[in-house]
Amino acid sequence: MKIAVVYGNDGSDVRIAKTCATLVTLGHDVHFVGWNRRPDVNKSSELPGTTRHVVDHAVPNLGSTWSGQRAFTRHAIKTLRQLRPDAVHAVNEDNILRIGWLKGWAFRKLTCDVFDSHIDRQSHRSWPIRASVFGLVQATRWWCDQLIATDDVRFETFGWARRKTTVIGNYPSDPGPDLAFQFPTGSPKVFVSGTLARDRGVEQLLNAAKQVPDFRIIAAGWAADDYSANVFLKDPIVEFLGHITPQQSLEVAASCDALLAMYAPTCRNHILASPNKIYDALSVGRPVIVNSEAKVSNWVNAHSAGHSNPYSDETALSAFLNSLIARRATLNEYATRARELFLQGYSWEAMESRLADIYGDARATTDSSHTVPFPTKTTTARKAA
Structure with missing residues (x-):
């Protein structure tokens, strides 16, 4: 299966690196579509086995600008139209709004990995802004085939969308005991x-x-x-x-x-x-x-x-x-x-099977065409908080 991971980051995000590595290990053709906000800084942004499609557009202090958002949106749309992946794994609701309308044409399945929900990020704003954000977030959750929450506390805030949500903890790979x-x-x-x-x-x-x-x-x-x-x-x-x-x-x-x-x-x-x-x-x-x-x-x-x-x-x-x-x-x-x-379940290795539940294990089939099944089994087992 060809999977495009979409995030306004240059690939240096630790969770993105682990997600891409796991999908590659599962035998998928993984592409990262991102935005390098500080091209002048040397960073650890290599993603072994993953093809990177990253646009350089500098912004102050890793923040955001309208021109940067416009550049990344154009880049993401153009890249997905060219790649035609089977599935898109987008981080947070803003990226669902950015590329979700391509679903059914440029790709078939859509997953939102919710690192930080915009509902939670805007909770201190005035009620008209909160109401608008709430409506947009609910629309993106309806739009998606699958959601990912980082822990049980976040999972409980997903309301009706919990039925299609998997909990994948924000855990490190096991460095060993030494x-x-x-x-x-x-x-x-x-x-x-x-x-x-x-x-x-x-x-x-x-x-x-x-x-x-x-x-x-x-x-x-x-x-x-x-x-x-x-x-x-x-x-x-x-x-x-x-x-x-x-x-x-x-x-x-x-x-x-x-x-x-x-x-x-x-x-x-x-x-x-x-x-x-x-x-x-x-x-x-x-x-x-x-x-x-x-x-x-x-x-x-x-x-x-x-x-x-x-x-x-x-x-x-x-x-x-x-x-x-x-x-x-x-x-x-x-x-x-x-x-x-x-070791009781707080390592990334304990989470990899949950990504396999979502995307399947391509090593089990020799067919990498668009006929590869897209599992949607959700997992809501005990997580850290």
Whole structure:
């Protein structure tokens, strides 16, 4: 089966890379249709086995512009008309609106992988905007043959569309047990990665860390706003590694005492967030720091998988950071327990069969034409939060 994955990203998104790799392993002809918003920056955006169709259009701080949206829309439509895939795997509802009208002509089946629903992202807006977004999102869900939610909490918000929704957790590939038992040395340190933004806890972390002697922050990813670029990353206690691969990210995480996964509770999307960093931390046996407003904090607390405090409580955060050196004495015990929990179903390997349920296993057939069946079995088994 020929599958086109459509997302306004250059291919460096970790979940996209895992999705494409799994579909390739299942024997499908995979094409990634994307948008490189920072062509001037070197990034880990290779997708082995996947054909990339990426348009370069620069925008500030990985944001968006009308000209960029127009360029990506034209690129996506043109590429799909040329490819004529069997199925399109589009990320979020905006990409369904972008290319969904081609269904039945350029492709047959349509899946929406909901990373962040626009309903949740716009929850802080005025009611006319919320009502308009709600209507558009419901229309895209009706339009799709299949939906994917990243956890059970998001799944429950899908209402009537749950009947055609599969839960595929935002989990890392299993790095193996060795990293978990390569313990940090030297100064206490926390790893923060991915989108570095003021509304993702970097300001609170920096302020709290400055209250702890000899503390270091290791950062990787990209600065999404002026504060992160000009204040956070330029602070002397922050070591910035730039863009690194998922495997390198796990190796760095294992060398630190904890990982940060905080979201300012300014909209429902942040409150419902279930970031992959929580499960990255589990996979390498390190605690994760979350804010207590996020629903996933209930899961973290229930499994003693890290620390939570109110988003703005820098005193509580500083107290936890100050305890990290002492916690190294019991880190072996914690890492053992975290790895055991991780192996109970929080790895990407545990999710691959769910993608196979959606798209089938092309290795089981020699026919790669448009007659390949498109399974629609949904899976709503227990997920992380």
